[in-house]
Amino acid sequence: MMYDVCIIGSGAGGSPVAYELSRAGFSVVVLEKGKEYKEEDFNKDELAVSRRELFTPDLKDEQHVIYELNERKEHRRYLGSEHQWSFWNGSMVGGSSNLMSGYFHRMKPNDFKLLSAYGEIEGANVVDWPLSYEELEPYYEKVERIVGVSGEVVSHSFLEPRSTSHFPYAKLEENGVTKWFDSACKSLNFESIPTPRAIIPHAALKRNGCSYSNFCGSYGCATGAKGSARAALLQKCDARVITEAFVYKLESDATKVTKAHYYDSDMKTHEISAKIFVLAAQAIESSRLLLNSKNRFFPYGLANNNNQVGKNLIFSGGGAGEGRFRFETLTNEQQKELMEVGLFFNRSLQQWYEYKKSDKKIKGGTIDFLFEHQNLIPRIKRAFYDEREKIIWGKALEQKIYKELTTSRVLNFEVFNDWLPTDECFVGIEEEIKDKYGIPVGAIYLYSHPIDREVGNDLAKKAVQVLEEMGASEISYSISSAPPPNIVAGGCRFGENPQTSVLDKNCKAHELENLYVTDASFMPTGGSVPYTWTVYANSFRVADILRKRLES
Amino acid sequence: MILNTRRNFFKKSFLGGAVLLFYNSSLYGAAEPLKTLTLAQVDLFPKVKELHVDTASYLLLILDHSRITASHKEFLRNGVQWLHEESLKLHGKLYYNLLEHERQEVLQEISEYGCGEPWIDALLTYSMEALCSDVVYGVNKKDAAQKWLGFCAGFPHPKRAYL
Numbered sequence A: 001m002m003y004d005v006c007i008i009g010s011g012a013g014g015s016p017v018a019y020e021l022s023r024a025g026f027s028v029v030v031l032e033k034g035k036e037y038k039e040e041d042f043n044k045d046e047l048a049v050s051r052r053e054l055f056t057p058d059l060k061d062e063q064h065v066i067y068e069l070n071e072r073k074e075h076r077r078y079l080g081s082e083h084q085w086s087f088w089n090g091s092m093v094g095g096s097s098n099l100m101s102g103y104f105h106r107m108k109p110n111d112f113k114l115l116s117a118y119g120e121i122e123g124a125n126v127v128d129w130p131l132s133y134e135e136l137e138p139y140y141e142k143v144e145r146i147v148g149v150s151g152e153v154v155s156h157s158f159l160e161p162r163s164t165s166h167f168p169y170a171k172l173e174e175n176g177v178t179k180w181f182d183s184a185c186k187s188l189n190f191e192s193i194p195t196p197r198a199i200i201p202h203a204a205l206k207r208n209g210c211s212y213s214n215f216c217g218s219y220g221c222a223t224g225a226k227g228s229a230r231a232a233l234l235q236k237c238d239a240r241v242i243t244e245a246f247v248y249k250l251e252s253d254a255t256k257v258t259k260a261h262y263y264d265s266d267m268k269t270h271e272i273s274a275k276i277f278v279l280a281a282q283a284i285e286s287s288r289l290l291l292n293s294k295n296r297f298f299p300y301g302l303a304n305n306n307n308q309v310g311k312n313l314i315f316s317g318g319g320a321g322e323g324r325f326r327f328e329t330l331t332n333e334q335q336k337e338l339m340e341v342g343l344f345f346n347r348s349l350q351q352w353y354e355y356k357k358s359d360k361k362i363k364g365g366t367i368d369f370l371f372e373h374q375n376l377i378p379r380i381k382r383a384f385y386d387e388r389e390k391i392i393w394g395k396a397l398e399q400k401i402y403k404e405l406t407t408s409r410v411l412n413f414e415v416f417n418d419w420l421p422t423d424e425c426f427v428g429i430e431e432e433i434k435d436k437y438g439i440p441v442g443a444i445y446l447y448s449h450p451i452d453r454e455v456g457n458d459l460a461k462k463a464v465q466v467l468e469e470m471g472a473s474e475i476s477y478s479i480s481s482a483p484p485p486n487i488v489a490g491g492c493r494f495g496e497n498p499q500t501s502v503l504d505k506n507c508k509a510h511e512l513e514n515l516y517v518t519d520a521s522f523m524p525t526g527g528s529v530p531y532t533w534t535v536y537a538n539s540f541r542v543a544d545i546l547r548k549r550l551e552s
Numbered sequence B: 001m002i003l004n005t006r007r008n009f010f011k012k013s014f015l016g017g018a019v020l021l022f023y024n025s026s027l028y029g030a031a032e033p034l035k036t037l038t039l040a041q042v043d044l045f046p047k048v049k050e051l052h053v054d055t056a057s058y059l060l061l062i063l064d065h066s067r068i069t070a071s072h073k074e075f076l077r078n079g080v081q082w083l084h085e086e087s088l089k090l091h092g093k094l095y096y097n098l099l100e101h102e103r104q105e106v107l108q109e110i111s112e113y114g115c116g117e118p119w120i121d122a123l124l125t126y127s128m129e130a131l132c133s134d135v136v137y138g139v140n141k142k143d144a145a146q147k148w149l150g151f152c153a154g155f156p157h158p159k160r161a162y163l
């Protein structure tokens, strides 16, 4: 059978295309290497989901090789399986969007024109997008309605222009400690913003409302309230999803992709023919598949005759920090508020999305605040060491665990700023290391520009001010060059010039007539927010382009 | 259910085979890894016993898991050897033949070694996992940690074992 569209990867990048085109009457097949889980399969089994990482591949079977650049500009090599360093985020129908926390921010207008707004940065490949915020705005709005984004629009220095005045879903219920946060911000003259979430607060869109399970990030949603690609899109359309289908090669002639080849769970090979192929296997794996799909027309990998595939890999820059609130310093009422489980914290600061330093305009970012994850084991493990960093056990440990978990709570913050694209951060292929299918694994070359850390530190200091003002103790933070594997983009950047980009403005490969890439690979710069709202929005945009193309 | 099948695993597992011990540069004898590890777990966190958590069964269950690497198992097994050899050095007896305060002395001693501290950390971690495990795994039948710590989140619970 010849499908109209074959999509590789069923996550946030692939599913809007599947949803839109199958609902428009086109035949759509989605090839997904993971299994299918539905609401009734999801639970909060910490041992299976968090401790043994049920939803990501075992590194013995599938891994990456990681190269880190040191100060002497030498690469240090890490075999993922040996160092337990994983870049997998969620292999299942709906991809890692099932496991996201759903902190959703739009990119700001200046994020689309980083080069013109802030100028060149030495050692970084900063560019303007071939697309403006105004062009993407209708799709951000569409995501709010169809995937379901809840929140409250409040005016602040960097509120992006919106075509609607409200979110379609009211903000989620909040923990009482947010009041302490708001009043701390007020006295500091900081602008507190309720964080928008891809979670619906009540039954809508044929999904249940949030049950405030408190185990959101890293866990599948048992109610369907979380706007995963599966719950919000794939379960709402009749695109055919083939599970446990690992695509190892895209076949092409000189101008078109002709077939996707995949292995099923019994290692049997299959092939799918389609008019249009949409690649959305998440940033690193999409580049890997293209690089592994060499043929006589594309000897360096598909769509890679200009040697751009895999280049300019980016992550979210920044880091994380925390402060602890202890009963000793709180009233009875405050103690109760602090320990209330379920309700969200949901506060962000974006006042330094742009700021001045030595009279220079600097691109800053976002700070999200959230309670420490309720996972019990990591919270217990934090009590294992005393102030001198020596391990403790017995009664001393028992008492410490009890005290920490029942009379104190940690408030975290996460800083999101640009991870500047550079020549040193990219995806390659490690020819001699193969995965369980016998296919060469991806090599991830890591490097973060020093400015990323400088900006991250500036932002973290603002978060610390809020924690101090709120009365937190044991405040600490870490801004580093360690990449967050779950917020990853680039590798197939879009742009006008085929010499410096892989995709055109429509996310179609410059070098092929029918290959599109719709995961975060297309992003030439990442903005200073988590990426998923933008990934969803862009995929809806490309779906419109494809519909018009198929209709004509 | 799971535990029954996992018990068969014990026969072929590294926990089933004896660990050879050396004392004063010559072979002293052998020790039983599972017996040693579970006793050390109770010595390190007696609360597990008070809360009726079956840490021995949990070790059998978890150390058979595909995500636990061979090198980690080797590390745990080496720890059994250090523990007994340190016991022999300090008190002339195997760890499980010592009095409680002597065993604490040995634990204190090995915690000073570079590898000793992570070994204790690993054993404590498995105790905490057992303590927090869901009822479906059968080692924490009374939701011990949840009750002890007044923990009331984490719903829905698994209907079957996912590990």
Ligand SMILES: Cc1cc2nc3c(=O)[nH]c(=O)nc-3n(C[C@H](O)[C@H](O)[C@H](O)COP(=O)(O)OP(=O)(O)OC[C@H]3O[C@@H](n4cnc5c(N)ncnc54)[C@H](O)[C@@H]3O)c2cc1C
Pocket (backbone or CB within 6 Å): A008, A009, A010, A011, A012, A013, A014, A031, A032, A033, A034, A089, A090, A091, A092, A093, A094, A095, A096, A097, A098, A099, A100, A101, A102, A103, A104, A105, A217, A218, A245, A246, A247, A248, A280, A281, A282, A283, A285, A289, A486, A487, A488, A519, A520, A530, A531, A532, A533, A535
């Ligand atoms: C714990 C966690 C928390 C997060 N929190 C947030 C958040 O708060 N806010 C936010 O904006 N983002 C968050 N994210 C990130 C978000 O999940 C991703 O940005 C988003 O899912 C990316 O979409 P994608 O389509 O690129 O990848 P995915 O959604 O991961 O989908 C890719 C799919 O492709 C499949 N695949 C890969 N290779 C192949 C192949 N060769 N053949 C077939 N199938 C293949 C994978 O199995 C996967 O299902 C979080 C992620 C995680 C893991």
Ligand code: SF4
Pocket (backbone or CB within 6 Å): A199, A209, A210, A211, A212, A213, A214, A215, A216, A217, A219, A220, A221, A222, A223, A224, A225, A226
């Ligand atoms: S019910 Fe709410 S808190 Fe729980 S996983 Fe779903 S969206 Fe997250």
